[in-house]
Amino acid sequence: MSDQAPDARRGLVTERVMGIETEFGILDAALDARTGEASSSIALSHLVVGAYGLLHPAEGTRGRRVRWDYGDESPLRDARGFEIRRAAAHPTQLTDQVHDAHLPSIDMDMPLQAPEIAPEGSDAEVLAWAARRSIGNTVLSNGARLYVDHAHPEYSSPEVTSAREAVLQDRAGEVVAQRAMELLAAADGVPEVALYKNNTDGKGASYGTHENYLLARDVPFERVVQALLPFFATRQILVGAGRVGLGTRGTEPGFQISSRADFFEEKVGLETTLDRPIVNTRDEPHADAERHRRLHVIIGDANLLETSTFLKMGMTSLVLAALEAEQESGARILPVLELADPVQALRDISHDPTLTRTVPLADGRELTALQIQRAHLEAVSAHADRTDPETAEVLDLWSELLQALETEPARAADRIEWVAKHQLLESYRARAGLDWGDARLRAIDLQFGDLRPQRSLFTKLRSAGRVATLVSDQEVEEAVGTPPASTRAYLRGRLVRHHRGEVASTGWDVITLAAEDGSTTRVRLADPRIGSRPWCEALGLDPEAALPDVLEALARAAADTATVPGPDADAGSAVGTDPSH
Amino acid sequence: MSQQSLHGSGPSDDENSSEETAAGGQVFASAQGADDLLDEIDSVLESNSEEFVRSFVQKGGQ
Numbered sequence: 001m002s003d004q005a006p007d008a009r010r011g012l013v014t015e016r017v018m019g020i021e022t023e024f025g026i027l028d029a030a031l032d033a034r035t036g037e038a039s040s041s042i043a044l045s046h047l048v049v050g051a052y053g054l055l056h057p058a059e060g061t062r063g064r065r066v067r068w069d070y071g072d073e074s075p076l077r078d079a080r081g082f083e084i085r086r087a088a089a090h091p092t093q094l095t096d097q098v099h100d101a102h103l104p105s106i107d108m109d110m111p112l113q114a115p116e117i118a119p120e121g122s123d124a125e126v127l128a129w130a131a132r133r134s135i136g137n138t139v140l141s142n143g144a145r146l147y148v149d150h151a152h153p154e155y156s157s158p159e160v161t162s163a164r165e166a167v168l169q170d171r172a173g174e175v176v177a178q179r180a181m182e183l184l185a186a187a188d189g190v191p192e193v194a195l196y197k198n199n200t201d202g203k204g205a206s207y208g209t210h211e212n213y214l215l216a217r218d219v220p221f222e223r224v225v226q227a228l229l230p231f232f233a234t235r236q237i238l239v240g241a242g243r244v245g246l247g248t249r250g251t252e253p254g255f256q257i258s259s260r261a262d263f264f265e266e267k268v269g270l271e272t273t274l275d276r277p278i279v280n281t282r283d284e285p286h287a288d289a290e291r292h293r294r295l296h297v298i299i300g301d302a303n304l305l306e307t308s309t310f311l312k313m314g315m316t317s318l319v320l321a322a323l324e325a326e327q328e329s330g331a332r333i334l335p336v337l338e339l340a341d342p343v344q345a346l347r348d349i350s351h352d353p354t355l356t357r358t359v360p361l362a363d364g365r366e367l368t369a370l371q372i373q374r375a376h377l378e379a380v381s382a383h384a385d386r387t388d389p390e391t392a393e394v395l396d397l398w399s400e401l402l403q404a405l406e407t408e409p410a411r412a413a414d415r416i417e418w419v420a421k422h423q424l425l426e427s428y429r430a431r432a433g434l435d436w437g438d439a440r441l442r443a444i445d446l447q448f449g450d451l452r453p454q455r456s457l458f459t460k461l462r463s464a465g466r467v468a469t470l471v472s473d474q475e476v477e478e479a480v481g482t483p484p485a486s487t488r489a490y491l492r493g494r495l496v497r498h499h500r501g502e503v504a505s506t507g508w509d510v511i512t513l514a515a516e517d518g519s520t521t522r523v524r525l526a527d528p529r530i531g532s533r534p535w536c537e538a539l540g541l542d543p544e545a546a547l548p549d550v551l552e553a554l555a556r557a558a559a560d561t562a563t564v565p566g567p568d569a570d571a572g573s574a575v576g577t578d579p580s581h
Numbered sequence: 582m583s584q585q586s587l588h589g590s591g592p593s594d595d596e597n598s599s600e601e602t603a604a605g606g607q608v609f610a611s612a613q614g615a616d617d618l619l620d621e622i623d624s625v626l627e628s629n630s631e632e633f634v635r636s637f638v639q640k641g642g643q
Contacts, residue, residue: 023642036638151640202634207642272643298643428619443630444622446637460621464614 011385012321012333014314014394017214017287017487017528019159020170022302023152023207024048024177024451025196033191041151043131044193048153049146050130051187052180053138055123058481060141060500063118063126068137068145069507105524106558123187139506141481141497142172143489150273152207153177153195158489159508159528162390163314165484167306168471172479177451179480197302198449199259200243202250202442206263208272209302211313213295214287214528215320219327224295225268225279227334229342231319231376232278232299233359234369236261236350238401239312241301242418244425244436244445246351253437254351255425257418259301261350267342272298278342286508288526295320299346304449304458306470307397307415314394318380325383333383335375338362353422355405370406377402414468420461421448491531494543495550502547515547523554 026044028034053065116133118126136148143158155173160166177195185192200206215224236258243259246252256262269277278299285294297316303309322333338361339345345359349369358366377398386392397415404412405419413419425441428434434441448457461467483493492506495513504512504520511523525531536543541553627633 025637025639027637031632031636034636034638036636038640041640150642152642201637201639203638205639205641207639210643273641424618424622427615428622431616431619439630439634440626442634443627446634447626455625457622457625460618460625464618464621466618 010388012318012325012380012383013385013388013391014163014317014321015161015388015390016317016320017159017161018166018313018317019157019212020166020173020309020313021154021156021208021210021212022170022173022197023149023154023209025198025201025207025449026152027194027196029185029192029194038151042148044191045148045151045153046131046134046136047127047184047190048177048180048193048195049138049148050127050135051123051183052146052176053135053140054118054126054130055183055187056179058141058179059138060497063120064500065116065135065137066139066496066500066503067116067505068139068147069505069510069512105526106554107522107524123183124189127187127190139492139496139503140176141483141493142169142479143483143487143493143496144169144173144176146176150207153180158483158493159487160484160489161486161529163310163317163394164390164470165486166313167309168475168479169484170303170309171306171471171476174451175476175480178453181452194455195451196446196449197304197451198446199241199302200248200263202243202245202446204249206248206260206276208260208298209300210272211297211300211316213297213317213320214285214292215295216324216327217289217291217293219323221281221293223327224323226338227319227323228279229267230335230337230339230372231316232297233339233342233346234349234372234376235312235315236301236346236418237355237369237373237405238315238398238416239301239303239308240350240416240418241303241308241449242421242445244442250442253435255353255422255436256350257353258346258350260299261346264299264343264346272296278346287528301417302449303417305415305417305420305467307468308417310470311394311397311401314390315376315380315398318384318391318394319376322380322383333379335372335379337367337372337375353418355409370402373402374406414466420467421445424448424457424461485533487528488525488531490533491525491536491541491543498544499547499550513547513551515551521551521554 026041026048028040028044053059054063059065116135118129138146140146145156147154155176157166157169157173160169174197181193181195184190199209240258243256244250246254246256246262248262263276264278265275266277268279268281269275270281271277272280272282276298280296280298282296283293285292300312303312319334326333340360340362348357348359355368355370358368360366381395384391384395386395401412401416409419410423413423425444428444429441444457447455450456453459462469481497483489488509492511495503495511496506499513502514504514506512509525511525512520513523514520529535539553539557541550543550
């Protein structure tokens, strides 16, 4: 730890509010039914969401799901982040007004949409109803959101505060996808669906695996961009998923390190579906916007290896912690490395599995991705708190894998996804004497991420003991129905599980509860740690208790600072465009 | 970590570290193991790779 570190008590740690969103690739399992049309992908995606949300017994009463509340980005009106309102709809206007988010806010008696409950009937009938209603959203009992995004089903993990929790909740999303596929396979009269955890069809289309990190607002965004460009352009050598084919359409035969690299056109920007930027500026923090920004990272690959997800989240969180520490102390931690052309460097690095290629810096130096990553590792290590177990674990893994890549990459095949995939493809290629343009190699690449266990080549590797694992299958199964304890996802998930019929809707920072007597209460949780298990326990709030008791506990949290209802109880709709991406 | 060590055999590892000590338990599997794995891939790989790859068409996302 350095004296320069602003938080001299601790040093840099991985702990921070974060999460992962995964858009799954989706196909009709019947090859001859594939049309490649958007309408078909959208319809199949709805079936996936409907099947899991409405039919899976783990998600409560059949035919009933919890709505998503799109209004979650609206600001709190009280400077302390807390208020009680009667007869108030929530405001739709988004501002950046100051709010202290240490307390929850509660609105009461807001108008609700009528409940939607599927009619009784067969699975196919419930799904047909869901399709007619275009039900494309559901909130799960682990606090995650499962929904249709563009033409893909997407699993947005609940908010977590450690890299390990992120791995667990990300794996839980794979199980949700598997369960949805199983339900559709078992139902009569609906197509069977195949889901893939990957990022491209190799024909020009890409879909994302996004990371989200809460970051201190006071770090100037220009500094965030400056620091993240070299880090994001190079971290792929440690956490890339690997891909067969070069170029967005894979027209040039070969193998590359990252599945996403070829789809990035800009250094920084707001877009996520075209002209994708290395650093994305989308910033709805779903939290106190005065104190936090949400860093929406769109450049990452879909990872199946748990070590890749673990390292990706851990190393990125540490780099962000370094940025925050720099801001606080005024002393530089991260290396001074400005790439001459980050977008070109991203691609050039991805296209060179030998890791020998250098990329030019603005100051005229030429460095390899290995050198740039080592500079980051050394800078972060020098200021990190190694007494924190996860921080030490991440730094050790980062260091060991970097060393393996520098000396003998094959040693990292159990922990670096692109190396694992590359090794597999190379052995297959060598045995059959194939060249990189062979369809069998492209098929292996695609089928690596097939989430059907019997079809998944990744699962074959895992079952053969060829990849390291961090969490047990049992832990993953439990995580599907259990929210992380460390964030508001705990309260959200527990209420969804134990009060499904009384949770009218939830968003990331809002939960609307409807009591039997018709009264409704809207709870705003502007700090992602409000609603965590420790917070609930300190408050004496048991999410499994009867709803009146839950409401009473929430009111107690609010009681100290209750405000008089304001005159501006404007009506508003809870429906809007999806702000979460 | 609950399952097994993240850390594979590296230069700093014990001299006596054998093939079994790598993370995951058997990373440096035998050549026979590698062949078995390739055979297994053959057994589950889509039978018509050309057609499978051609039919794998996605809409762009984020």
